[in-house]
Amino acid sequence: MNIEEIKKFKKNEKLVMLTCYDFQMAKIFSSVGVDLILVGDSLGMVFQGDSTTKNVTMEQMLYHVEAVAKGAKSIPIVGDMPIHSYSTKEIALENAQRFINAGADAIKLEGYFPETINYLVKNGIPVQGHIGLLPQTYESFKVVGRKKEDHDRLLKEAKEIEQAGAFTLVLESIPEQLGKEISELVAIPTIGIGAGRFCDGQVLVINDLLGMDPDFHPKFVKRYANLFEIIAHAVSQYKKEVKEGNYPQKEQVYE
Numbered sequence: 001m002n003i004e005e006i007k008k009f010k011k012n013e014k015l016v017m018l019t020c021y022d023f024q025m026a027k028i029f030s031s032v033g034v035d036l037i038l039v040g041d042s043l044g045m046v047f048q049g050d051s052t053t054k055n056v057t058m059e060q061m062l063y064h065v066e067a068v069a070k071g072a073k074s075i076p077i078v079g080d081m082p083i084h085s086y087s088t089k090e091i092a093l094e095n096a097q098r099f100i101n102a103g104a105d106a107i108k109l110e111g112y113f114p115e116t117i118n119y120l121v122k123n124g125i126p127v128q129g130h131i132g133l134l135p136q137t138y139e140s141f142k143v144v145g146r147k148k149e150d151h152d153r154l155l156k157e158a159k160e161i162e163q164a165g166a167f168t169l170v171l172e173s174i175p176e177q178l179g180k181e182i183s184e185l186v187a188i189p190t191i192g193i194g195a196g197r198f199c200d201g202q203v204l205v206i207n208d209l210l211g212m213d214p215d216f217h218p219k220f221v222k223r224y225a226n227l228f229e230i231i232a233h234a235v236s237q238y239k240k241e242v243k244e245g246n247y248p249q250k251e252q253v254y255e
Contacts, residue, residue: 001074003106003126006036007167010189015168015201017078017191018209021047021064025206026071036168036191037072038108038128038203039065041080041136046207053135056082058095062102069103078128079104083136089119096125106167110136112157114164121165129161132195133173141218143194145174154178155185162186170203171195173220194220 009015017036020026021043029037043064044056065079079099086092086109096107106126109117111134117127131154132144145151154174161169168189171179176196183190183198192199204221207213211226241247 001035001076003076003167006076007188009035010187010200015189015191017201017203019043019203019205019207020068020072021206023067023071026068026075030071030073030075034075035201036078036203037068037075038078039068039080039104040108040205041082042205046205046212054083058082058085058098061085062098065099065102065104072103076105077103078106078108080108081110086113086116089116092116093120093123093125096120096127100125108170110134112161114160117161117164117166127164127166128168128170128191129158129164129166130170130172131157131161132171135172141173143173143175145178151175151178155182158182158186158190162188168201171199194218 006015015035017038018029018034019040019042020029020037021039026037039061041053041056041061043060044050044053048056061079061082065077068077079102081092081095085095092109099107106128107120108128108130109120110130112131117129120127133141145154158169166188168191169182169186170191170193171182173194176198179190179192179195180198183200189200191201191203193203208216208221209224211223212228214228217223238247
């Protein structure tokens with residue numbers, strides 16, 4: 001799979017994208033055949049424990065891209081440009097190239113920056129767009145696009161980001177009908193996260209899908225496992241056996 005092949009998902013097959021931050025999870029994704037990996041700046045929240053993505057740095061992002069690239073094999077990797085890493089198109093190109101050098105196949109650029117996107121594409125960097133709720137600049141997590149002016153603005157932004165050369169477009173936390181309209185408007189695949197059933201693909205934060213945090217449950221997330229309970233039970237059993245002197249046993253020791 002490569003970036004050009006990702007474009008062919010439009011209206012042909014639903015595109016599956018997940019966030020990933022480490023080597024072992026990337027190996028699992030490779031075994032399953034996920035279509036696209038996003039090394040997201042969401043790591044600031046699920047990996048570093050912050051309440052926002054606004055503190056994530058380029059160095060932190062590159063560290064995780066390098067780890068994911070070792071396990072991703074044939075799955076294209078998108079590196080999430082963190083806040084302040086694309087303040088000018090020249091700075092954006094410099095940092096985007098660092099992502100590519102670290103093992104990414106493309107970058108994601110959050111917000112309405114068609115000139116920067118076009119500049120990166122012309123310099124050989126595939127770009128994934130991202131509109132709707134923008135975690136790097138949000139004031140609160142809420143649905144975007146219910147008001148007519150926001151609805152019309154997002155339609156305009158989607159078209160201009162497509163025209164700038166983006167190969168896919170993430171739609172975050174928007175009404176389902178607007179997700180449908182944007183998906184029908186643009187010729188590139190749309191990838192929804194809280195954007196309804198009519199997008200060309202879907203993305204979730206892997207930690208949310210796996211139920212790692214029982215206190216975080218936005219409406220758009222479906223939990224496919226409850227790893228918080230599973231891991232807590234395993235650690236509890238380990239603790240119990242160590243305390244009781246039942247671990248290690250003979251089969252776990254060297255002669």
